[in-house]
Amino acid sequence: MKYVDEFRDPATGQQLLQQIARQVRELGRDAQHPLKIMEVCGGHTHTLFKFGIESMLPEGIEMVHGPGCPVCVLPVGCVDDAIAIATQPNVIFTTYGDTLRVPGSQKSLLQCKAEGADIRTVYSPSDALALARQSPDRDVVFFGIGFETTAPSAALTLLQAHEEGLSNFFLFSTHITIIPTLQALLDDPLLQIDGFIGPGHVTMVIGVEPYLALCEAHHKPIVISGFEPLDLLQSLVMLLEQFQTGRCTVENQYKRVVQNSGNRIAQQALEKVFLPRERFEWRGLGSIPNSGLQIRPEYAHLDAEKRFLLPSRSVPDPKACQCGEVLKGAIKPWQCKVFGTACTPETPIGACMVSSEGACAAYYNYGRLATTRTLPQERP
């Protein structure tokens, strides 16, 4: 398939892998002393697992799967709020498909739908807006979730609704931002990460500059990467080159999509519609200052938080859950006390098990191969 196969070419992949192996050798890293590299974005985690890239990397590199899957980090309290809105009598609650299964404190949106709430899967906020136009006697709420990747389209849709004078469209914003999140991760003494593969689509919106201060302050190199296998391998080569040459900077591998200045129109839309929240509660990472986006008072009439009475309770993660440590690279998923026992993809407890892009879910589904190979054979 054009524009896809080019970035999945096995021959080029092998060359890059050989180069990575050489670089890791030259850096003197091995299984006992691996370089820990975090891919922040869930899309990258997905590519790593889908193409089996982890099994092809040398042992001197350990990939740590970061918090960049917005579905995974959606806190219990937000799901409860979403359910509170969706169960109002006159509401059509619209959402992206993969938030349906995220567990709240009592149930998920999928269960709530089964119990009779009018919850509909949409593919973009403009679908929700169209629904609002078609159903003037119903309140149509769009569940805004995600980083700066999805937030601009929610913002532009809200502006469109405002311009049309619609009074039955509402945005429920649980949007989050990447920089404060990385800041919180880097400030954590538990963090054991040597460098970052940066999120391509978020950076397409915010640009490269916002990472510069972080990179300098914490001396961690960052390479912004695309999502195809060759993108990721090339980004690793670039990151390793920084280690080899002793540089520490922000580089952009995903130049075919990401401009250094980002997307101005999207940035303006975000600026116009949203304000940072003082604090936002993350599943797995706890409360992070300035990491959430709330709707500005000018658009309060389109803000679901103002329109509906919400419980807005902060529900802490279950005590047994060690997602925070997994997300910071302090432990591997299978080292968590509840991994694969109390916490499974069918009944997830923590962030990392919720979506198929979460680190624990990925290991649960795909990790057995790696562990069966490295563990000695059981005796019959």
Added chain:
Amino acid sequence: MTDTKPTPTPVPDSTEARYPSPQLWDRIEGARRRAGRVRDTVITQAHGGGGKAMRDLIDDVIRSAFDNPNLQIQEDQARFSLAEMALHGDRLAFTTDGYVVSPLFFPGGDIGKLAVNGTINDLAVSGARPLYLSCSLILEEGLPMDTLREILASMGQAARQAGVQIVTGDTKVVPRGAADKIFISTAGIGVIPASQQIAAHQLQPNDAILINGYLGDHGAAILIARGELQLETTIESDCAPLHGLIAALLDAKITPRAMRDLTRGGLAATLNEIAQASNLHIAIDATKIPIRTEVQGFCEILGFDPVHLANEGKLALAVPAEQAQTALAVMRAHPLGQHAAIIGSCRPEPKGIVTLQNGFGGERILAMLVGEQLPRIC
């Protein structure tokens, strides 16, 4: 225009006025017994009431669509000769399936064709020759009669093409909202030849794994036909009866160890069932799996994986390695197997799992989906 001018009532003969002629009663009795014509334009609850309206529906709309000698005996059950069935083999295969697809009509098929072919395929993958189907209809009040006629005509056509007979059935009408337009349940009976012992646990190390063509066409066609995605494609459902293809394999002395049709859950679910039942490792080469460019593109956009998409005319089978090339040639010579491929093989370890070797050189476990495949947001 009809003439509205009043006509004078003819003066009746005095005896006829008091005692109607016997011919009148004969005429009425004849009309009561004659198969009625259904003139209603929609299904009403009367059509499920057990009275004349229901009988007319069965005679005029249903029986006529399935026309076959077994239906003509009009008893509460179909009856078959054991001796005749025993000519085909030594065991019966019996299966049932419900069909609730939305939309009812989609590129490449409709709920009726699906209800016939799906049950035929469940029989056929045991090696059985499918013979008889039942058809139970649950109709929502308000279903347009023409829609019902169209679906039943499609079922009749699918059955005739496949050489099976729909021999018994049932019709219920439920109030508006209690069902979604029409639900169909079909059960099927087939006869398994004495020589066939096809079962998932029969899988052996080194067996070759084959499929008969492009994956995911049905799943993609249905999702697109629902219209929510606003995508325009030429993808059609692969809905088809597979017993002809399977008969061709068996005629060529292929002895499949395991065979399943790939429906909901796609290739991934089926191979996992086989791997778990046999406690062996199935290793698949992703580059060998036939997938249409359109379906691949559809999956790339939505974050789906074709190995999880539903199919309605595809099967996976395991054959001894030495039969693999013959089986492939036989399948490719059949219209429903033109794009058949050998996609992998079976190994002793690690037990009970399916792995996918991708073109990139990496290998991963191919797991079953937990729930429904939902589009990813990023």
